[in-house]
Amino acid sequence: MTQHPAPPLPPPKERRRLREAAALTQAQLASQVGVSRETVRAWESGRTSPRGRRRDAYARLLAQLAEPAPSEAAADGAPAPVAAGLPATAPVTGGPPVLAASPPVLTLSQGTRGEDPDRGDGPGNGRETGPGDGPETGRGSGPEREPALLPAVAAPARTPAPLTPDQAFDALYAFCAPALVRQAYLLTGRRELARESVERAFQLAWQRWPEVAVDRDPAGWVRAAAYEYALSPWHCFRPRYRHPEPPPANASDRALLDVLLALPPPYRRTLVLYDGVGLGLPETAAETEASTPAAANRLLHAREAVAERLPELSDPAVLHQRLAELASAERLRAARPPAVRGGSERRARFWTRAAIAFTVTLIGATALTLRTAPTRYEPPVPPGETVRGVPPRAAPGPLSERELELRAKLREETVTGPQRLVPEPG
Numbered sequence: 001m002t003q004h005p006a007p008p009l010p011p012p013k014e015r016r017r018l019r020e021a022a023a024l025t026q027a028q029l030a031s032q033v034g035v036s037r038e039t040v041r042a043w044e045s046g047r048t049s050p051r052g053r054r055r056d057a058y059a060r061l062l063a064q065l066a067e068p069a070p071s072e073a074a075a076d077g078a079p080a081p082v083a084a085g086l087p088a089t090a091p092v093t094g095g096p097p098v099l100a101a102s103p104p105v106l107t108l109s110q111g112t113r114g115e116d117p118d119r120g121d122g123p124g125n126g127r128e129t130g131p132g133d134g135p136e137t138g139r140g141s142g143p144e145r146e147p148a149l150l151p152a153v154a155a156p157a158r159t160p161a162p163l164t165p166d167q168a169f170d171a172l173y174a175f176c177a178p179a180l181v182r183q184a185y186l187l188t189g190r191r192e193l194a195r196e197s198v199e200r201a202f203q204l205a206w207q208r209w210p211e212v213a214v215d216r217d218p219a220g221w222v223r224a225a226a227y228e229y230a231l232s233p234w235h236c237f238r239p240r241y242r243h244p245e246p247p248p249a250n251a252s253d254r255a256l257l258d259v260l261l262a263l264p265p266p267y268r269r270t271l272v273l274y275d276g277v278g279l280g281l282p283e284t285a286a287e288t289e290a291s292t293p294a295a296a297n298r299l300l301h302a303r304e305a306v307a308e309r310l311p312e313l314s315d316p317a318v319l320h321q322r323l324a325e326l327a328s329a330e331r332l333r334a335a336r337p338p339a340v341r342g343g344s345e346r347r348a349r350f351w352t353r354a355a356i357a358f359t360v361t362l363i364g365a366t367a368l369t370l371r372t373a374p375t376r377y378e379p380p381v382p383p384g385e386t387v388r389g390v391p392p393r394a395a396p397g398p399l400s401e402r403e404l405e406l407r408a409k410l411r412e413e414t415v416t417g418p419q420r421l422v423p424e425p426g
Contacts, residue, residue, distance in 0.1 A: 007059035010066075012046035018065040019044070033057050038280065165209055170337040173202055176219045177334040182327035183223070184230045186272050189261050190245050191332055193230060199335055201226035203344035223277075224287055231265045253326050259309050263302055270295055271302040275316055276323040 010018070019029050026040045033040070033054060042048040043058065050058045163171070177198055184194035201222050205212045215221050235241045247254045260268055266288060273284045274295075285295035307314040313322055399407070 006051075006055055009049070009055070009059055010062060012044050015062060016044040018062055022065045029061070033061060041280075165213070166341065168213060169202075169206055169209060169341065172205075172218055172222070173334075173337040173340060176222055177202065178332075180223060180226050181332045181334050182330070183272055183276065184226055185330060185332055186257075186260060186276060186323060186327055187227065187230045187265075187268055189257055190241065191330060192245070193235060193241060194332060195334060197226045197230035199340055199343070200229050202340045203347060206341050206344040207348055220283075220287065227269055227287075231269065248326070248329055250329065252322075253329055255310060256306075256313070256322055256326055259306050263305055266290070267298045267302040267305070270298040271306075272323070274299050275303075275320050276327070278320075 009015070019026070026044075027037045030037045030040045034057070035054060039048075043050060049055070180198045180201070181194050184197045185191060188194055188197070204225050205218070205222050212218050212221050248257060260271070263271065270284055270288055270290075273279045273287060274281065279287070281295060281299075282292055284299075285292045288295060288298075290298070303314075303316070303319070306319065313319045
């Protein structure tokens, strides 16, 4: 049997660059090749390399992305999508293309995790069908199935204008906010606090939009901010959050929520990220600011605590499904993007004015101190001391008879007259 040499592949960084240049996410490219998103991530990071038919399909796909496509306009004058059956993506201004123009079906998990990066998606690997998966992809149909290839990229007649910051923020909010509210509800068990956490995280993202827009994972940036606010221990001192909210109506949902809230916050966050959102263990460890072994231990202890009280959830696939059902059971709605942007701008104006007022007050107090402070050293007045050795001051005593006669004579004489001026002859 004749063996054909394996087709060459570009370096891992070039693979990712070609995918981002075509405005494709890892999940969309994985659906075209017939593998999982984690497999594409492993190929782009250089941890593994494709083999066999998947290597041929991946090499042809990258070759098509690298070739300049002819300029063809769509029939209706709008830019054609880069792949059939996939939503067109809108790049964030100044950053990699990570947003979808039409958000997918809202579920708890926005990405799935494969057990083996080199293994395709079959019915036994526990992978849930993602938003971009359709019946035409034919995942898990067998080893003889030829992986679907990406058709030639059709460039539009003219380059569309880049998104404005408002449009990019609104697209990110529409894509992430509904799922983040449900994830925050699993962390806190409070509907109002979940909405507030997501709204505050997006307000912070809008204040730091130049930084968030060029981040490699804007959704992860906002998710980390929302989780930090939701798990803050200071909420217990707020009057509105001192009393518990009504629990879910379903008894099984109440039991699962009680088990989650009984976990320590780091364990609860790790469990939601890994078994709920579907992040890998290194990504979960990075987002929780822990080492990979520490994150693995937290995950194991959290699963043991859940399985101890709810034995039917000992299977991770069942636990993932129940977390998604619990998050979707509550009617949680996020605010509108313009309202979030307006609230962020009002908060920024308030704190700016507060900082200006504090600075003016500090300057005025400093000026008043400089104006009223003495210009030279004034020694303090020493305390008084008792003087010893001085005789006490005596009062005059009674008058003698001679002094009494003299006083009476002086009173009898006239005050004015020559008698007082001329002496009497003696």
